[in-house]
Amino acid sequence: MISTRTPVIELRRLHRFFGSTKAVNDISFEVYAGQVFGYIGPNGAGKTTSMRILATLDLPTAGDALVDGYSVINDPDQVRRRLGFMPDAFGVYSNVNCREYLDFFARSYGLKGDDRRKALQETMAFTGLDVLSEKPISGLSKGMKQRLCLGRAMIHNPSVLILDEPAAGLDPRARIELREMIARLAHAGKTVLISSHILTELAEMCDVVGIIEQGQLLATGSVADIQRGQRSNSRVRIRVLENTQGLADWLTTREVYDEIVIDGELLHFSHLGERAEEAVLLKEMIEAGFRIAEFGARHSTLEDVFLNVTKGRVQ
Amino acid sequence: MSAADTPASTPTTDTDPRLMKIDRWVENASEYFNPILVKETRQALKSRQFAVTFALVLVTSWLWSVFAIFINYPQILYASAGPLLLVGYLDILLFPLVVIIPFTAFRSLAAEREDGTFELLSISTLNPRQIIWGKLISAIVQMMVYFSAIAPCIAFTYLLRGIDIITIGYALTVVFLLSVVLSASGLMLACVSRKRQWQSALSVIVIILYLIAFISALTACYGLILESTEWRAYNHPDFWMATLMLWSYSFSMLFLLIELAAAQITFESENRSAGVRRMLLIQHFVILGWMIYWCLRAPQESFFLETCVMLLCLTWGIAGIFMNGESTVLSPRIKRSIPLSAVERVWTNWLLPGPGRGYLFIMTCLFNVGIVSIFVLFINSFQGLSYSDFIESTRYTYGMLLYPACYLGLGRVMVALISKYFRVDIYLSAFLHFFLLLGGMMLPVILQIMTRNGYSNFPHITNPLWFYFRGSSRGSFLGSDEVTLVLILGSVAMVFFFLVNLGISSKELVPQRETNTKYLPDQAVDIPQTIEDDADPLA
Numbered sequence: 001m002i003s004t005r006t007p008v009i010e011l012r013r014l015h016r017f018f019g020s021t022k023a024v025n026d027i028s029f030e031v032y033a034g035q036v037f038g039y040i041g042p043n044g045a046g047k048t049t050s051m052r053i054l055a056t057l058d059l060p061t062a063g064d065a066l067v068d069g070y071s072v073i074n075d076p077d078q079v080r081r082r083l084g085f086m087p088d089a090f091g092v093y094s095n096v097n098c099r100e101y102l103d104f105f106a107r108s109y110g111l112k113g114d115d116r117r118k119a120l121q122e123t124m125a126f127t128g129l130d131v132l133s134e135k136p137i138s139g140l141s142k143g144m145k146q147r148l149c150l151g152r153a154m155i156h157n158p159s160v161l162i163l164d165e166p167a168a169g170l171d172p173r174a175r176i177e178l179r180e181m182i183a184r185l186a187h188a189g190k191t192v193l194i195s196s197h198i199l200t201e202l203a204e205m206c207d208v209v210g211i212i213e214q215g216q217l218l219a220t221g222s223v224a225d226i227q228r229g230q231r232s233n234s235r236v237r238i239r240v241l242e243n244t245q246g247l248a249d250w251l252t253t254r255e256v257y258d259e260i261v262i263d264g265e266l267l268h269f270s271h272l273g274e275r276a277e278e279a280v281l282l283k284e285m286i287e288a289g290f291r292i293a294e295f296g297a298r299h300s301t302l303e304d305v306f307l308n309v310t311k312g313r314v315q
Numbered sequence: 316m317s318a319a320d321t322p323a324s325t326p327t328t329d330t331d332p333r334l335m336k337i338d339r340w341v342e343n344a345s346e347y348f349n350p351i352l353v354k355e356t357r358q359a360l361k362s363r364q365f366a367v368t369f370a371l372v373l374v375t376s377w378l379w380s381v382f383a384i385f386i387n388y389p390q391i392l393y394a395s396a397g398p399l400l401l402v403g404y405l406d407i408l409l410f411p412l413v414v415i416i417p418f419t420a421f422r423s424l425a426a427e428r429e430d431g432t433f434e435l436l437s438i439s440t441l442n443p444r445q446i447i448w449g450k451l452i453s454a455i456v457q458m459m460v461y462f463s464a465i466a467p468c469i470a471f472t473y474l475l476r477g478i479d480i481i482t483i484g485y486a487l488t489v490v491f492l493l494s495v496v497l498s499a500s501g502l503m504l505a506c507v508s509r510k511r512q513w514q515s516a517l518s519v520i521v522i523i524l525y526l527i528a529f530i531s532a533l534t535a536c537y538g539l540i541l542e543s544t545e546w547r548a549y550n551h552p553d554f555w556m557a558t559l560m561l562w563s564y565s566f567s568m569l570f571l572l573i574e575l576a577a578a579q580i581t582f583e584s585e586n587r588s589a590g591v592r593r594m595l596l597i598q599h600f601v602i603l604g605w606m607i608y609w610c611l612r613a614p615q616e617s618f619f620l621e622t623c624v625m626l627l628c629l630t631w632g633i634a635g636i637f638m639n640g641e642s643t644v645l646s647p648r649i650k651r652s653i654p655l656s657a658v659e660r661v662w663t664n665w666l667l668p669g670p671g672r673g674y675l676f677i678m679t680c681l682f683n684v685g686i687v688s689i690f691v692l693f694i695n696s697f698q699g700l701s702y703s704d705f706i707e708s709t710r711y712t713y714g715m716l717l718y719p720a721c722y723l724g725l726g727r728v729m730v731a732l733i734s735k736y737f738r739v740d741i742y743l744s745a746f747l748h749f750f751l752l753l754g755g756m757m758l759p760v761i762l763q764i765m766t767r768n769g770y771s772n773f774p775h776i777t778n779p780l781w782f783y784f785r786g787s788s789r790g791s792f793l794g795s796d797e798v799t800l801v802l803i804l805g806s807v808a809m810v811f812f813f814l815v816n817l818g819i820s821s822k823e824l825v826p827q828r829e830t831n832t833k834y835l836p837d838q839a840v841d842i843p844q845t846i847e848d849d850a851d852p853l854a
Contacts, residue, residue, distance in 0.1 A: 055438055056438055056582065057434055057437070057438060059582075059583050059584060073584050073646065073647060073648060074584070074647055074648045074651065075648075076582050076584070076585075077440070080438050080439065080440060081440060083438075085435075085438055087431065087434065087435075089431060090431050090432070090434075090435060091427075091429075091430030091431040091432040091435075092430075092432070093354070093358060093432060094358065094362075095357070095358045095361035095362055096354070096357065096358060100354070100357055104350055104353070104354040105435070105439060107346070107350035107353065107354075108350045108351075108436065108439035108440065108441050109439050109440050110440050112346050113343070113346065116346070152435065156440075
């Protein structure tokens with residue numbers, strides 16, 4: 001991370017306690033302009049609580065959270081101008097259609113005249129709701145409601161978007177479309193903080209992830225950075241035509257290979273180094289005279305990282 | 316995000332350019348209104364409940380017209396049938412205005428808080444006052460629609476004998492004002508709790524209150540328009556001054572209710588007390604102003620003075636039981652708003668939240684009431700008020716003021732002690748004060764029952780109602796030893812609690828201005844005190 005840049009989102013030793021429950025316990029991280037930050041953790045880990053604090057819906061017990069340098073405690077009004085929040089569950093008004101719903105929030109954010117009309121048109125076009133503008137909200141599908149809520153969050157063109165479980169309950173197509181929309185937002189320079197349980201999708205769209213459990217941030221950084229911090233980056237499988245034990249002994253002499261297991265002709269081990277080293281390793285094994293019939297590596301995914309980092313504890 | 320090159324068109328029906336023009340004009344004009352008003356009007360126009368109620372009002376008023384004409388024919392052509400028809404129309408109007416609209420306003424805000432839409436609203440740039448005003452103005456628009464529905468019928472009553480335009484206008488204005496104040500009270504009550512079970516309980520309480528108000532209004536309408544007509548002294552200036560007094564008090568109450576509602580939905584780190592205290596102070600001076608006016612106008616009538624002092628005692632007593640439960644710690648945001656100059660701080664300190672400051676604020680106001688009352692009585696003594704009346708009124712006024720001063724002083728000490736072990740919020744504080752007052756009222760009765768010595772006034776000196784009602788009936792009571800005892804013991808207790816509270820609140824009374832806006836790691840330890848440890852909002 002480049003330290004000279006000013007973070008757009010900054011959590012500074014954030015705490016939020018509910019009685020004896022430490023929902024958020026000393027969390028600090030920074031998110032920079034244009035980044036998509038994936039906030040992952042099991043249910044009850046403190047993701048929603050910290051997001052609500054950032055959205056100025058709740059106050060921290062201690063510490064502070066800043067958006068564009070404005071404190072959620074001291075300058076909530078400034079934070080609200082710069083931030084769009086999409087909660088995991090949201091209510092809708094009865095007897096209101098999509099256009100009226102977005103129009104109401106555009107007005108609530110102080111947009112007037114052509115600015116309001118333009119924001120309305122752009123948002124509806126972006127979310128694909130323009131064809132449903134006159135449809136009552138109560139008749140929308142879950143996916144369309146999520147789009148509407150995303151539209152509401154971005155109607156005032158905020159620089160920061162906080163999306164709490166936006167993909168929850170969506171079908172695969174709606175998830176893909178939502179992912180594309182978030183990618184476009186990031187491309188447009190928005191800073192996005194997103195929480196989700198669908199880790200494969202987060203891995204694809206996030207520049208940085210933070211793993212939280214029991215209110216504490218266990219790891220933060222790019223997926224690759226976190227993987228490097230783990231015990232293994234990948235699990236390698238080799239089929240050797242002969243001298244499997246010899247290859248195992250040969251690998252043991254090298255420090256970056258671990259958890260070596262022999263299974264007949266197959267040999268499994270964990271690789272602690274960079275991926276490029278695996279190509280070098282294959283070349284060296286062949287040069288050393290081992291008859292390699294098969295070489296494959298399964299790199300750890302965000303799910304593996306998540307499972308390694310978290311312990312599955314709940315408060 | 317894709318940029319739009321062409322301006323968005325407002326969806327309208329097909330076509331007619333004139334309609335499009337009007338539609339665009341209306342849309343542009345609507346930008347000058349509160350967004351909530353626009354949204355709620357759109358919702359109301361599509362709402363089945365509104366359509367049904369409106370149709371019912373319309374049909375019922377027509378039916379009443381036909382029925383009233385039928386039963387009064389042919390006397391209606393020459394007899395005074397106007398008042399009867401007007402009462403009927405007002406009764407029809409009262410149900411939507413006193414029950415339906417205020418309850419709809421209550422539910423409208425309560426439902427936003429239950430459904431989670433309020434959170435979306437609260438993170439927009441609308442401030443809490445705009446939200447409350449938006450809801451209230453929406454209610455007023457609905458009132459106007461109901462008024463317009465019944466307007467032809469009301470106009471019809473004017474054509475009949477026995478009723479004049481001033482009475483019609485006066486009655487409609489009072490009904491309107493009542494509906495607005497009740498709607499504001501509904502909004503205030505909707506902000507009390509976010510919890511569903513409390514909202515359900517409040518819904519029942521609110522509907523009962525509105526039904527009581529409805530029945531009272533029906534009775535008042537019948538009595539004031541059909542039976543007691545002597546109040547219609549339109550040629551007498553006192554009638555209009557009394558009207559002005561009623562309206563000024565109603566408006567101060569309306570704005571106070573709005574401030575109370577807005578304070579409850581204001582972000583926790585902001586100063587939620589300033590607006591409420593400012594409005595309380597305005598109401599205080601409105602009442603004092605009218606007290607001075609009527610006392611100087613009728614110097615031998617102590618009724619106005621005593622009623623106003625009683626009203627002020629009640630107002631400050633109710634305000635105090637909540638203020639005593641405020642948090643003692645100021646958020647960094649509020650501390651940052653404390654002015655640099657000492658002169659400015661003298662004023663702003665009263666408006667900062669906190670039980671110590673609240674208690675002192677109330678004591679100052681009660682002191683102010685006492686001084687003004689004695690001054691007015693002193694002036695009255697030159698205008699013909701007898702010496703004995705002067706002494707009696709002074710004793711009564713001073714006694715009335717002692718009760719809130721003593722109970723709030725004791726309550727504040729009690730809350731300060733309890734909050735060392737439990738978290739006391741404004742509602743718990745109100746409950747504690749209520750039980751304290753109940754104890755003060757019930758204890759004498761229990762003591763008398765236990766001792767079986769027959770009735771005696773002395774044990775009742777802790778009961779404010781006993782003092783207020785016995786005092787208002789005059790006789791020899793105000794010169795009695797019991798009253799002397801109330802004044803002596805009350806004064807001692809008031810001074811004692813005042814000094815104790817000064818000691819308890821010494822730190823709170825001189826708040827330090829927050830100058831450092833940057834984060835310091837040590838603040839992680841300091842900040843927890845500022846934030847109340849409330850229930851999990853996600854639960």
